[in-house]
Amino acid sequence: MKVKAIITGTTGMVGEGVLLECLNHPDVEQVLVINRRPGGVSHPRLREIIHTDFFNLAPIEQQLTGYNACFFCLGVSSVGISKEEYKHITFDLTLHVGQVLARTNPEMTFCYVSGAGTDSSEKGRLAWARVKGATENALMGIFKRAYMFRPAFMKASPGQKNLKGWYKYFAWLYPIGHALYPAGFCTLQEVGQAMINTVIKGYPKRILEVKDIVALAKAV
Template sequence: MGDGLTVLVFGASGMVGQGVLRECLRDDRVAAVRVVVRTALDVAHPKLTQVVVGDLATPGEHLAGVDATFDSVGVSSTGMREAEYRRLTHDLTVGVARAVADASPGSAFVYVSGAGTDRHGRLMWARVKGETEDAVAALPLRAWSFRPGLIQPLHGIRTKTRLYGALYAVLRPLFPVLTRVVPGQVTSTEAVGRAFLAAVTGGGAPGVVTTEGINDLAGESAGPRRS
């Protein structure tokens, strides 16, 4: 790690990715953040380098020398055929993970799948994400698969998916109640970002992390080194 983590972020324009990026930029343990995006973000920070590419599957030479890769690229499966969903979910993620393993073997890799992920499940998205988790775990990386349930967007973060946006508008006033009633099923964009950092800086063995585990890791991550 040297004087601090060098972190690579895929999916920084999405709701989860925005939260992860925010926490990386705020955390003193992170020295440099590279985001791989198709369109430049409206974010400027001394730690931040934006790598604009035409295709996320071909990030070029920017994978070498990273300590951790945070991958929150994802699409809704609604109305999508399995072949296309698999290409955008499994193939893209596994391709990126393989490239990272080649360029920075032994580094940390955190992938966001979702609650209900199951490679033997009946739902198409759950099977595809389960297969993605397994493929990433088989690579020479320290790999975590995060399975968050309901995620509360904080700090002005918004989802780009219209359906989810409508859902969050309805749920917004209910989040405080849900957090108390079903704490193991609700987390936030801030907690996910903190948990990513806690995992790769010593927060337990690689593997699957549930919503409850995410919240536990997020609590461990909050400390005096945060700025």
């Protein structure tokens, strides 16, 4: 199966890593990125739409048909913003995009990056984890093929430019952390490969922790 993927969030660290893996993968035929600002990546299989309002996709909706995957890497940290704003961006925006894509591509495989510690019960102590859990649960109700990715510490891919400010100070920890606690560490290459494999091969679990991401990335 050839993958035709829509990717969001490619001006961020996770989305850029997934994009690079898709562009390097022989089974990815087309990639469409939707960004608020130009991502600065050029490739024969890549098309970019600049669109600032993700709550109003009507102007570009016709351009979103014909894809069999969405790798949703768009997100914000809960640090420094109100609970209401975090929910609006994390839950409301993601669900709006998901509903549009489910309507235009009903057989689409939808991969959502939430994160380790996400609360599926939606009743835990941490507000961000409850919101992420609610988002996961809603997406699994919209898409027949929805996979929730819960990575922890991710090693950037070679050539990445959009790295978080803290990353350069902690990147050296990866080999040590991976050796001591492999369940908490993976690479962005593994995240991207695993997403591609959800489309091609599927996976028995709909929620993928780090060990699942690594295993699916290695699946041949």
